[in-house]
Each structure stands twice: as structure tokens, then as C-alpha cells.
Amino acid sequence: MHKYISELYNHLDSNKNSKKVFAQIGSQRYTYGQVLQDIYKLNHLFNQKGLKEGDRVVLSIDNDYYTSLFFLAFLRYGITAVMIDPNVPVLRAIALIKKADVQGFVMDEKLFNDRNIRIDETPFILKVKPTQAKKGRLFSRLLKGKKMTNDAAQKDTFPSILEKLSSAPTDIPTIQSSTPAYVMFTSGTTSQPKGVMISHENLSTHLQTLSKVYGLNEDSQILNILMLYHADGIIQGPLLSLYNECTWNRPSTFDVTKIVDLFHSIYKYRITHFIAVPTILSFMNKFSEGYEDSFDTPDFQFIVSVAAKLELNLWETFEQKFGVKLVNVYGLTETVAGSLFCGVGDFPRKRGTIGQPVDCEAKITEDGRLWLKGKHIFVGYLNDETATAKAFDGDWFDTGDLATSDEDGFYKITGRVKNMVSYGGINIYPEQITEMINTHPVILEGICFGIPDEVFGEKLVAAVQIKTGETLSELAFFDFLRPLLEQNQLPKQVHFLDELPKGLSGKVQLKTLQALISKNSQGLVATANETYEKAVIVAASNAFKIPVEKLTMKDTSATLDGWDSMAHLEFITLLENQFETRFSTAEMMTMNSLKAAETMLSQKLE
Amino acid sequence: MELLTIILLICIPLIVASWSLPEKWQLIPIGLATVLFLIVVSPISFLILLGTMLFSYFLLQKLNNLTTATIIIVIQLAAIFLFFKLEYAYYFNLSMKEIIPLGLSYYAFRQIHYAIEAYKKQLPKHNLLEYFQYLFFIPTILVGPINRFQPFIKDMYRRRWNSSLFSLGLERILYGYFKIIVLGNYLFSHKLEGIANALESQSLWLATYIRMLRFTGNAYMQFAGFSDVAIGLSLLLGFRIIENFNYPFLAQNIVDFWRRWHISLSEWCRDYVYYPFLGMTRNGHISIIASMLVLGLWHEISFRYLIWGAIHALAINIWHRYNGSVLQKKIGAYSWFQKVLGIFITIHFVMLSFVMIQEQDMTASLEVYKILFLLK
Numbered sequence: 001m002h003k004y005i006s007e008l009y010n011h012l013d014s015n016k017n018s019k020k021v022f023a024q025i026g027s028q029r030y031t032y033g034q035v036l037q038d039i040y041k042l043n044h045l046f047n048q049k050g051l052k053e054g055d056r057v058v059l060s061i062d063n064d065y066y067t068s069l070f071f072l073a074f075l076r077y078g079i080t081a082v083m084i085d086p087n088v089p090v091l092r093a094i095a096l097i098k099k100a101d102v103q104g105f106v107m108d109e110k111l112f113n114d115r116n117i118r119i120d121e122t123p124f125i126l127k128v129k130p131t132q133a134k135k136g137r138l139f140s141r142l143l144k145g146k147k148m149t150n151d152a153a154q155k156d157t158f159p160s161i162l163e164k165l166s167s168a169p170t171d172i173p174t175i176q177s178s179t180p181a182y183v184m185f186t187s188g189t190t191s192q193p194k195g196v197m198i199s200h201e202n203l204s205t206h207l208q209t210l211s212k213v214y215g216l217n218e219d220s221q222i223l224n225i226l227m228l229y230h231a232d233g234i235i236q237g238p239l240l241s242l243y244n245e246c247t248w249n250r251p252s253t254f255d256v257t258k259i260v261d262l263f264h265s266i267y268k269y270r271i272t273h274f275i276a277v278p279t280i281l282s283f284m285n286k287f288s289e290g291y292e293d294s295f296d297t298p299d300f301q302f303i304v305s306v307a308a309k310l311e312l313n314l315w316e317t318f319e320q321k322f323g324v325k326l327v328n329v330y331g332l333t334e335t336v337a338g339s340l341f342c343g344v345g346d347f348p349r350k351r352g353t354i355g356q357p358v359d360c361e362a363k364i365t366e367d368g369r370l371w372l373k374g375k376h377i378f379v380g381y382l383n384d385e386t387a388t389a390k391a392f393d394g395d396w397f398d399t400g401d402l403a404t405s406d407e408d409g410f411y412k413i414t415g416r417v418k419n420m421v422s423y424g425g426i427n428i429y430p431e432q433i434t435e436m437i438n439t440h441p442v443i444l445e446g447i448c449f450g451i452p453d454e455v456f457g458e459k460l461v462a463a464v465q466i467k468t469g470e471t472l473s474e475l476a477f478f479d480f481l482r483p484l485l486e487q488n489q490l491p492k493q494v495h496f497l498d499e500l501p502k503g504l505s506g507k508v509q510l511k512t513l514q515a516l517i518s519k520n521s522q523g524l525v526a527t528a529n530e531t532y533e534k535a536v537i538v539a540a541s542n543a544f545k546i547p548v549e550k551l552t553m554k555d556t557s558a559t560l561d562g563w564d565s566m567a568h569l570e571f572i573t574l575l576e577n578q579f580e581t582r583f584s585t586a587e588m589m590t591m592n593s594l595k596a597a598e599t600m601l602s603q604k605l606e
Numbered sequence: 607m608e609l610l611t612i613i614l615l616i617c618i619p620l621i622v623a624s625w626s627l628p629e630k631w632q633l634i635p636i637g638l639a640t641v642l643f644l645i646v647v648s649p650i651s652f653l654i655l656l657g658t659m660l661f662s663y664f665l666l667q668k669l670n671n672l673t674t675a676t677i678i679i680v681i682q683l684a685a686i687f688l689f690f691k692l693e694y695a696y697y698f699n700l701s702m703k704e705i706i707p708l709g710l711s712y713y714a715f716r717q718i719h720y721a722i723e724a725y726k727k728q729l730p731k732h733n734l735l736e737y738f739q740y741l742f743f744i745p746t747i748l749v750g751p752i753n754r755f756q757p758f759i760k761d762m763y764r765r766r767w768n769s770s771l772f773s774l775g776l777e778r779i780l781y782g783y784f785k786i787i788v789l790g791n792y793l794f795s796h797k798l799e800g801i802a803n804a805l806e807s808q809s810l811w812l813a814t815y816i817r818m819l820r821f822t823g824n825a826y827m828q829f830a831g832f833s834d835v836a837i838g839l840s841l842l843l844g845f846r847i848i849e850n851f852n853y854p855f856l857a858q859n860i861v862d863f864w865r866r867w868h869i870s871l872s873e874w875c876r877d878y879v880y881y882p883f884l885g886m887t888r889n890g891h892i893s894i895i896a897s898m899l900v901l902g903l904w905h906e907i908s909f910r911y912l913i914w915g916a917i918h919a920l921a922i923n924i925w926h927r928y929n930g931s932v933l934q935k936k937i938g939a940y941s942w943f944q945k946v947l948g949i950f951i952t953i954h955f956v957m958l959s960f961v962m963i964q965e966q967d968m969t970a971s972l973e974v975y976k977i978l979f980l981l982k
Contacts, residue, residue, distance in 0.1 A: 027629065260730060264763040290730070290756055584727050603672060604727075 004204050005181070008243055009076045009172050012036060015245075016169060020218075023238060023248045024269060025064050032245070035069060041165035042073035049104075049124045053078035054179050057104035058097060060084045060111055061128045064250055066158070067228045068238035070106050071182070075203075075239075078175040081182040082195070085229035089484050090114050092193075096185050099193045099383060109157065129157040177201035183382050184231055186333045195382030196333045203235075206336035206376035207243045209359040210236065213344045214273055214304070220246035221299065223265060224275040225254050232306045235337045236275045254280055256568045257557075257592065259287050263294040270299040277307040278314060279426065279456075281326070283569065285318050289584060295324035302327050304344065306337065308422050309413060311457065312352040330354035330413070332399060334378040334391070340411055353410040354403075362411060363396070369417060370403035371396040421450030421460045426488050428460055433491060436484045437462055440477070442470035445500055447508050448491055451518045456570075461517055462491040465500050472496070475547035482545075482561070490545055492570075493517075532605075535578060536598045543571035556593040571597070579605060609647065609708075610835055613744055614779070616643060620744070621842045625767060633739055633762065636843065640742035644708065651707035654686060659741050662717050663734050666724045676725040680718055687714045691907040709747045711904060715874055716741060720755050722878055730759050745839035749832040751850040751870035758845065765844035775841030782834030790827030794820050814977045821964040822957045826854065829868070848873075854956075858948030859929075860921045863956060875901045890926070895919040910962045910971070917959055 002008040018032035051057070057074065059081045061067045074081045082100045084093055086108055093115050104124025105117055112119065112127060119125050180197040210216075222241050226233035241248035251265040252258045262284065265271065276284075281303070295303075302325040305315075310328045319326050327349065331338035341358050343349025348356065360374025377397045380388035391398055402415040421428045430448040437446035446464035453459040466472050477494050501512040533553060541548045544560050557563040563571075572591065576582055581604055583591065591597050616639055623635045644652035662679045669675040690710055720737070723729050732755075740758045798820035806813040833850035840847040848870050857863035864872045875897040883893035895916070902915020928934055937944045958978070965971040976982035 257731075261763070264760070267764045268766050270766075290728070290760075587727055599670060603670070 002204065002208075002243065004175075004177070005075055005200055006172050006175055008204075012242070012245070013169050013172070016040075020245070021247045022242065023065065023068065023250065025250045026252065028065070030065060035072070035242075036169075037167040038069050038162065039073040039076055040167050040169050041162050042070065043077050043170040044165045044168075045126075045161065046073075046077050046079060046124075047170065051077070051079055051104065051124055053173060053175055054080060055103040055124075056080045056082050056100055056180075056183065057106060057124060058082045058084055058100065058102050060086045060093075060105075060107040062086045062108055063128070063130055064228060064253075066128060066130075068234065068248075071228075071234055072238065072242060075181055075200075076172065077170075078173055078179055078200075080180040080197075083182060083184045083229050083234070085227070086111060087486065089486060091484055096193050096195070099185075099195060100183060101383065106158070126161070127157045129160075131160060175200055177204075178379065180379065180382075182234075184229075184333050194384060194387055197379050197382050198336055199379045202336055202376050202378055203239075205359070205374075206235075206338070207240060209376065210240055210337060211244050213338075213341050213347060213358055214240075215301070215346075216240070216244040216246060216273070218245045220244060220272045221249055221270050222246065222273050222275060223249045223251075223262075223269065223271040225250055225252065225262070225280075226275065226277060226307075230307070231333050231337050232275065232277070236304075236306065256283060256287075259283055260291065263288075263291040266294050266300060267297045270297070272299050272301045274300075274303045276303055276305060277426075278305055278310050279308070281305060281310075281318055282314055285314060285321065286569075288321060292321055292323075295322045300324065302344070304329055306331070308427070309457075315351050328354055330411075334397060334399075335360075335372060335374075336376050336378075339372050339374065339376070342410070348408075348410075350406075350408065350410045353406075353412045355411065356409050357411075362405075364403055364405060364411075368402040368404070368414070370399045370401045370411065370413070372399055373397065419449070421458050423450075423453075423456050423459055423488060428489055430460060433460065433462070433481075433485060433489055436481060437464060440472070440480055442467050442472050444468075445508075447500065447510075447513070449510055449514060451514055453492075459492045460489070461493045461495065463495045463497055463500060463513055463517060465497055475550075478545045487561075492545075532598045532601045535575065536594050536601065539571055539574040539578070540594055540597075543568075543574055551594065553595045553598065554593075558592075575601060581605060609748055610832060612647075613643070613748060614835065614839065616744060617839050617842070621839075624843050633843075636744060637735075637739050637742040640744040640747055643744060644742075644747070648708035651709060654707055654710065655713050655741060658683060658686065658714075658717055659738065660734075662721055663737050666721065672725050672727075676721045679721040683714045683718055683721075687711070688907070691903075712746065712748075712750045712752055713741055715752045715871075715904070716755070718878060719752070719874060723755060728756070730756060732759055736762065743840075743845075745836045745843065745845075746847060749829075749836055751833060751836065751848050752874050753847045753870065757848070761845045768844070771841050771844070771846070775838045778834045778838030778841060780838075782831045782836075782838060785827045785831030785834060790824050790831060794824035794827055798823070810977055811980065814974060818957050818961055818964070818974070818978070822960045825960065825963075826851070855953050856949060857952045858945055859925050859952055860918065860955060861925055861929075863952050864918075864922070867956075871901060871904065875904075891923050894922050894926075898922065905963075910968055913968070914959055914962050921955060 002011065012032070013036070015032055016036045018036075020032045021029050022032045022035045023030045057079055059067065059070050059074070060083075061070065071081050071083075082096075082102055084096050084100075088096070093111075097115060097117075103122070104126070105112070105122060106126045107115075107117075107128065109127040109129045111117075112125075117125075178199050178201065181200045181203045183195040183197050185193050185195050214220075216222075220241075222237065224233065224237035226237065228234045228237065237250065238248050247269075249265065249269045249271060251269070252261055254262075262280075266274065303318075304327055306329045310326070315326055315328075318324070325343070327341070327343040329338040329344065330340040330342075339357055339360050340354045340362065341347050342351075342353055342355025344355075347358065357372070357374075360372055360376065363371050363373075365371060371393070373395045377395075381391070398417075400417045401413050402417060403411050403413050405411045419430055421430055428450075430450065433448040434446060437443060437448065440446070444465045444467045446462055448460055448462045450458040451461055462477075464472075464477070474494055474496075478490065481490055495517055501509045501516070503509050536553070537548055537551050540546070540551055540555070540560070544563050546560060551560075557568070568591075572583055575597065579601065581601075583600065583604070587600050587604075591600060620636050620639055624632045627635075641652065644655065661682065665675045665679060666672070669678075687710065690707055720729070720740075736759060737755075739762065740755055743753075743758070746753055798816055802813045802816040802820065805816065830851040837847050837849065850869050852866040852869065854863055854867035857866050879897035879900045880893045883896045884890060887893060898919035899912065899915045902911040902918070905911050937947070958975070961974050961978075962968070962971045965974060973982070
């Protein structure tokens with residue numbers, strides 16, 4: 001195994017013409033030879049532009065191959081990638097960019113305007129504008145005519161810019177082990193974002209651990225469809241594959257209607273390891289009819305559940321239904337990816353726990369907090385000494401999770417110190433949403449928090465108090481929040497209260513509020529006596545957070561902004577619960593319009 | 607040249623194409639080759655298959671009431687099936703060369719399966735091209751098995767080069783031809799017939815018994831051999847098709863036999879005749895009779911197949927009565943004996959039932975029974 005990233009690249013450079021597949025993204029294959037040559041070209045470009053080790057460059061591209069390519073090219077050259085999801089709301093993106101104080105940007109072209117980037121004040125700017133293969137190029141080549149002006153305009157954008165760069169390998173610079181490899185933003189409010197800095201040492205140490213516990217080798221086929229702007233996506237996908245010279249498979253991004261493709265891909269791509277989050281596993285478990293044999297292949301080894309708590313019930317039912325081993329990895333963005341492993345490879349396991357620490361130490365302090373120590377623990381929060389100091393006690397890092405451990409050394413998470421809502425495995429920090437709510441001019445005070453949810457484990461709800469004499473409808477509330485927040489961050493319900501319950505100190509009493517709201521949140525669906533059409537509209541309004549009057553039966557998943565995969569499941573579950581029925585996998589997958597939902601519902605019940 | 611061999615030859619370039627063309631084009635030649643094959647060999651069959659395919663697909667897509675759509679499709683297919691099976695086509699000067707359009711029995715049942723699965727909302731998301739690929743799949747068009755739509759689509763999406771599957775496919779084709787030529791044509795047809803002829807003057811009973819054995823053995827070898835070739839060709843193209851036979855002559859009772867003989871048809875009858883009848887009548891015995899009659903008449907609509915189906919239904923019902931009875935428990939105490947006795951009775955019941963199919967008419971069959979039961 002390679003002790004340093006530079007060793008990895010040294011080794012890879014000897015295979016620069018390899019035809020071995022590095023990544024299978026959709027139907028497109030990228031060989032090691034191809035990705036290495038693209039990396040060399042980019043390293044020439046960085047050299048030309050005067051970038052140096054430790055410079056921070058924002059990476060924000062929607063294209064999966066380009067994102068992984070730049071991430072890997074930055075690593076080789078010693079540049080720190082500042083990972084900002086291209087789909088992050090504008091205000092948040094601007095705050096993150098400001099915090100990061102960067103020397104360059106590699107972003108989708110349209111984002112430069114949206115995010116008010118001052119091009120002339122930044123040393124390195126690279127706009128990404130994917131080119132589309134044009135028909136009829138054969139004749140233009142044969143005639144050797146002048147290139148179209150359109151091409152000329154694109155020559156300084158990526159990937160067109162690659163054409164004029166040399167693909168000869170560049171020297172691999174000696175990179176300090178303390179140099180940050182990347183920065184990834186995690187919790188914190190919009191005004192106080194926290195950028196986790198992972199050094200080259202953190203990264204290489206952890207890549208060794210992951211490779212060891214997963215038992216990866218050059219024949220491994222990793223299936224990882226997680227977001228590349230989350231550590232589990234980029235680290236346990238392209239980077240871990242490159243580190244082991246194996247193949248990263250990403251048949252599609254996650255979408256409820258593509259669950260079947262996910263099942264098919266296990267056999268088709270000879271997958272050995274599937275990296276998933278509990279939400280994906282939950283969807284697969286729910287819509288598994290006819291696909292129970294999907295993991296029964298000669299190659300498949302195990303599923304790795306990351307990012308969120310793997311509920312014992314899901315763990316057991318999934319393993320039983322699919323006859324596959326499901327293992328859990330506990331980690332945070334601050335620990336690169338993992339720290340404690342439960343049942344991975346030959347490591348022992350106890351279902352329902354997060355396992356045991358590997359290549360690191362764990363301890364639980366008297367207050368129940370879980371602390372970790374190891375070479376993979378991050379170096380600190382970017383430009384935030386206070387937050388960094390608060391997170392560490394010497395070499396020990398405070399995970400912010402509450403845990404217990406048993407006599408066999410297995411740890412179990414029992415709660416969180418930080419206020420966080422895990423919505424189907426996606427971590428949402430209510431303070432961030434609360435901060436946004438309180439910027440609304442007619443809201444006197446508002447607060448966001450989590451309440452239990454049957455399908456998603458927890459869901460985010462808001463309680464607000466309106467200023468005297470003002471009015472605010474539920475729909476106006478969501479219309480206000482939608483441009484400010486990511487879809488998953490939107491509260492699922494809003495409750496307008498005359499007064500928020502407060503203690504003597506003047507702080508909102510969260511437990512009282514949670515109990516009150518949990519009780520009230522049951523009656524939000526249409527009654528069973530209403531027509532199917534009305535029920536569908538009401539369920540859609542609740543699930544997609546769109547006013548009833550703005551919905552028509554002609555609406556489809558393409559016309560409704562809020563109709564994402566999570567909301568899709570919520571929509572279906574609302575209808576299932578209301579009518580005490582159950583949709584089949586095929587129905588769930590074809591329910592892509594309100595009309596289709598109504599037809600299915602009426603056919604099913606009549 | 608045998609049609610199966612023609613199919614085998616057609617499949618050679620298809621196999622090459624299916625692994626060498628860009629992925630999205632790999633399966634197109636299979637459907638097109640099937641179309642061409644049918645147009646040349648049995649144009650009427652091509653027209654029926656194309657017409658019913660389009661009708662079924664669009665009716666299920668367009669008609670909101672799935673029950674009505676399914677009933678219309680089943681009636682339509684049953685009408686076409688009966689029209690040809692009852693030889694009405696002959697009177698209309700249709701299909702002169704063969705009375706039954708090529709593969710009709712298989713693709714009609716496949717389409718009924720598709721319609722009922724659509725009604726049950728058990729079909730995966732698919733398009734017309736995928737349905738076309740399923741119906742116009744050359745390895746199974748002629749001799750089955752009556753493979754199902756869901757596993758076919760699953761394989762269509764999952765298929766990838768797999769050398770062990772490919773080698774298994776080659777093996778199955780070899781076994782298939784061995785069963786057809788060596789065991790079926792030579793051993794059972796030729797050799798046993800010679801032995802029976804030689805014995806006829808010495809022992810009519812033995813000669814008749816050997817002829818009964820010859821017919822059943824040959825029927826099995828031919829049909830299982832054809833199925834092997836179909837399954838083997840499918841494997842070479844990357845599709846795993848349902849097995850049609852599983853050592854049927856090791857069956858210890860008649861229910862077990864039907865789990866091992868023409869599996870795709872018996873499962874079809876279980877799912878689409880037995881269960882619906884059971885749902886309607888709540889009577890298992892009647893449901894068994896209904897499904898075995900359909901199973902018998904699927905082969906040929908005639909009195910002898912009606913009787914053949916009925917006696918199998920009777921045997922299954924008798925076995926269900928016997929199963930779990932005091933007698934069975936007593937015999938079951940000697941498990942080895944029960945096993946051998948079970949196999950002996952089952953194999954002889956099957957062979958005796960096949961006499962009805964072996965002979966031209968029921969009168970001839972009765973003559974054979976008289977000899978076998980020493981009444982003549």
C-alpha cells in the first residue's frame with residue numbers, strides 16, 4: 001500500500017497507457033490511461049497559471065467525471081480542493097467562498113455569475129463548459145475549414161482547453177504531509193460555515209485503513225453513487241478506486257425511478273463492494289420485489305453503509321431479504337470517511353452497533369461523548385481557530401456524538417450533543433434553517449427541529465410566531481425558503497403558533513415544542529372520503545411543498561421543483577398510509593405524474 | 607434441414623454481434639433475425655405475432671381499465687389459438703404448409719402471461735422495443751420454453767460477457783444434440799424399435815412394452831434436447847432461460863413429475879389457470895382439473911388429449927388424497943421402498959398415459975392397453 005499520495009502517483013505513472021477501466025460513469029468508460037493523461041494536462045495548466053502547493057481552489061462542477069478528475073489532479077499537484085456542491089443555494093455558496101479565501105475557481109460557467117465571482121481579482125479561473133458531440137463533424141474535418149467561432153469562444157474553457165495542453169507526465173512534486181488535500185464544508189450556520197481541512201497525511205493514512213478493512217485489490221469493483229461533494233462520495237468512490245487501481249462504478253445518480261438500475265448494476269458490473277447510505281438501502285429494501293437475487297453474484301462481497309445510523313431493523317431485514325452482508329462504517333467528514341467499523345471484511349461485528357475502532361483510538365468521557373484519536377483526524381477548521389480549539393482536547397477529537405461501549409469493545413451511538421436532524425441519512429443542522437427563517441420580515445421568531453418520522457427516521461419541522469398584525473401563509477413561507485435552502489433542508493411542515501413555549505431563561509423549550517408538534521402533525525393529509533384526485537393533489541402539496549392551487553393533474557416529476565427522490569417516497573407513503581394500500585415496485589417507478597398516481601390509486605382501490 | 611439447425615446457424619452471427627457491437631445495438635439483430643426467419647418460414651405466424659404484440663401492448667398502455675384490457679387480450683389470443691388448433695385455418699386456405707403457425711402455442715401463452723402480469727401490476731418498467739425483443743427471441747420461438755417476461759428483462763439489463771455462462775451454453779447445445787440424435791433418434795427410435803420388432807413374434811407383451819418405453823423415452827429426449835439447444839443458445843446470447851426438464855423420470859409421484867416435466871408449461875398452467883380457478887371456486891380439485899385440461903389441450907385440441915389431461919388431473923387429485931393419509935404414513939416407514947415404488951408407479955403411469963398420444967386414435971390405444979394389461 002502507498003504510504004503517501006505521491007507514491008501512489010509515482011506508481012500510477014508507470015501505467016500511463018493502461019486500458020484498464022478507472023471509472024464507469026453511466027454508459028461512459030474512462031480508462032486509467034485516459035484519466036492519467038487528463039491529470040498530466042491539468043498539471044501543466046496549473047504550472048502555467050502559477051499555482052503552487054497549498055493554494056486553495058474552489059471545485060464546483062456538476063459533471064461527475066470532471067469533478068473526480070480535478071480532485072485527483074489537485075491531489076497530484078498539491079493544490080487544496082475546496083469542495084462546494086454546485087447545487088448549493090447561492091447565499092450559502094457565497095458564504096462558503098468568502099470563508100475559503102481561495103486562489104482559484106474551477107466551476108461550471110453559469111455559477112460564476114450566480115455567485116458574483118470577481119474574475120479579474122482571482123489568479124486562477126477555469127470555467128467548465130462541457131462540449132456536446134456535434135453531428136457532421138466528419139465533413140468539417142475533411143474540408144479542414146476554419147473552426148467555428150463558437151469553438152474559438154470555448155478554447156479557454158474546460159474541457160476545450162485540454163486540447164492545447166501537453167499530455168506528457170509532469171514531475172510529481174514533493175508535497176508536505178501537513179498540506180491540506182481538500183476542504184469540505186460541514187455543519188455550522190450560513191454565517192459561520194465550518195470548512196474541514198483534511199491533510200495529505202490524514203488522507204493517505206485513511207486510504208490505507210479503508211483499503212485494508214474492505215480487502216480491496218486491483219480486481220475490486222466499487223459501486224458508489226453518493227454525492228461527490230460529500231466525503232463518502234469522492235473519497236470512497238474515485239479516490240479509493242484509484243488508490244487500489246480498481247474500478248469505480250457510477251451507473252447513475254440516485255433517483256427512486258432508477259433503483260432497478262442499481263439492482264441490475266451489481267451483476268452487470270461485477271460489483272464487489274457497494275458503498276451506500278441507509279436512505280438508499282431503505283429505498284432498495286422497500287422496492288425490492290423481484291430483485292431479491294440482485295446480490296447473489298459470484299463477485300459480490302458486502303455492502304458498506306456509511307454517513308448515517310444504520311437502524312437495526314433495516315440492517316436485519318435487508319440482510320435477510322437479499323442474503324447479503326451489510327456492514328457499517330462510522331465516521332465524520334472530520335475523520336476523512338470512517339473510524340469505527342462493524343463487520344467489514346474479517347473484522348468482528350455486532351449488528352446495531354458501530355463496531356470497533358480501526359487504526360485509531362476511541363474513548364467515551366463521563367458526559368457520554370465519543371472522542372477519537374488517530375492520524376486520520378482532520379487538522380482543523382479552515383480559518384476558524386475557535387471552532388478548531390473547541391473540537392479538540394489535545395489529540396482527541398470530540399465527535400459530538402453520545403455513545404456507549406460494551407464489554408466486547410463495540411460502540412453504540414445513543415444520541416447527539418449537537419442539534420442535528422438525520423432525514424433519511426442526510427444530516428441537517430436545524431440552526432442553519434432557523435437562521436434563514438428568522439430573516440423573514442414578518443416572522444417574530446421561528447425555530448427548526450426534528451421530530452420522529454416513520455419512513456425517514458426523523459424529519460425537520462418549523463414552528464414560527466408571526467409579528468402582531470402580520471400574516472404569512474404556509475405556502476408563502478416555503479416560497480421564501482426555497483431559494484435559500486437545498487431541497488432536503490426545507491422543513492417538511494411549518495406550524496404557526498401564537499407563542500413559542502419558553503423557559504424562565506427566555507429560551508425556547510424544545511422538548512415541549514417537539515411533543516406539541518408531533519401530536520399535531522398527524523392530520524396533514526386529505527381525508528379518505530375525498531376523491532382520489534383531491535387526495536393526490538393534497539399529498540403532492542404536502543410532499544413537494546407546493547401550494548395546492550399551483551398544482552394540476554398535468555404536473556409531472558419534471559414540472560415540479562420539489563419532486564425529488566425523497567419527496568417521491570414521501571408522496572407515495574402519504575397515499576399508501578391514507579388509503580391503507582401498498583404500491584408495487586413497478587407502480588412506484590412509473591408514478592411520475594399526478595395523473596399516473598391518481599390512475600394507479602383508483603385502479604388499485606376499485 | 608431441421609428448423610432447429612437453421613436457427614442454430616442463424617444464431618452464430620447473432621452471438622458474435624451480441625458481444626461485439628456497441629452495447630445499445632447488441633440485441634437489435636436478434637429481433638430482426640427472428641422477424642426475417644418468421645417471414646421466410648411462416649409469414650402467417652409473423653403477422654399473428656406482430657399484430658397481437660402491438661394490440662396487447664397498446665391496449666394495456668391506452669385502456670385505463672386493466673381488467674377489461676386483460677380480458678380482451680386473453681380472449682383475442684385464445685380465439686386465434688383455437689382458430690388454428692381447431693384447424694379452421696385450413697378451411698380458409700391459411701397456413702397450408704403447417705396447420706399450426708410456427709411457435710403459436712408458445713408465443714400465445716407468453717402474451718397471455720404478459721397481459722395477466724400487467725393486470726397484476728407485476729411488470730417492470732419497459733417499452734415496446736423490449737417487449738418486441740422478448741417475443742421475437744429466436745432461440746425460444748420454435749420450441750419454448752415458455753419463458754417469462756420479468757427474468758428476460760432482468761437479463762436484458764444485466765447481461766454481460768461471462769465466459770462460464772458461455773461455455774455452459776455450448777455444453778447445453780452439445781447435450782441437446784446428443785439427446786436428440788444419439789439417445790432419441792438412434793437409441794430409442796432406431797434401436798428399441800429393432801428390438802421390439804425382433805421380440806414381437808416371441809412376446810407381444812414385451813414388444814408392446816418396449817414400444818411404450820421407446821415412445822416415452824424418445825419424446826423426452828427430443829423435447830429435452832430441443833430445450834437444451836434453446837437454453838444453450840440463449841446462454842450464448844447472455845440470457846438465462848427457465849429450465850424445462852429436471853430428471854422427470856426420477857419423480858416419486860405425479861405432482862413431482864409435473865414439477866419436472868415441461869416445467870415452463872406446468873408453471874404457466876399453475877399461475878394462470880390453477881390459481882385463478884382456485885380464486886373463483888375455492889375448490890382445489892376442480893382447479894387441478896381445469897389446469898390439466900388446458901395443459902393437455904395446449905398440445906392438441908382433440909379427444910385423446912382431453913382424456914390425457916383428465917387422467918393426469920385424476921391422478922394428481924388421487925395423489926393429494928393419498929398424501930398425508932394413513933396408508934402413506936405406513937408405507938413411508940420404509941422410505942427406500944416408498945421411493946422406489948413411487949418412481950415405478952409414476953414412470954409407468956406416465957408411459958401408459960403416453961400410449962394415448964403414441965397411437966393414432968383411442969381404438970388403437972385401447973388395443974395396446976389390452977395387450978399391456980394381459981387382456982389380449
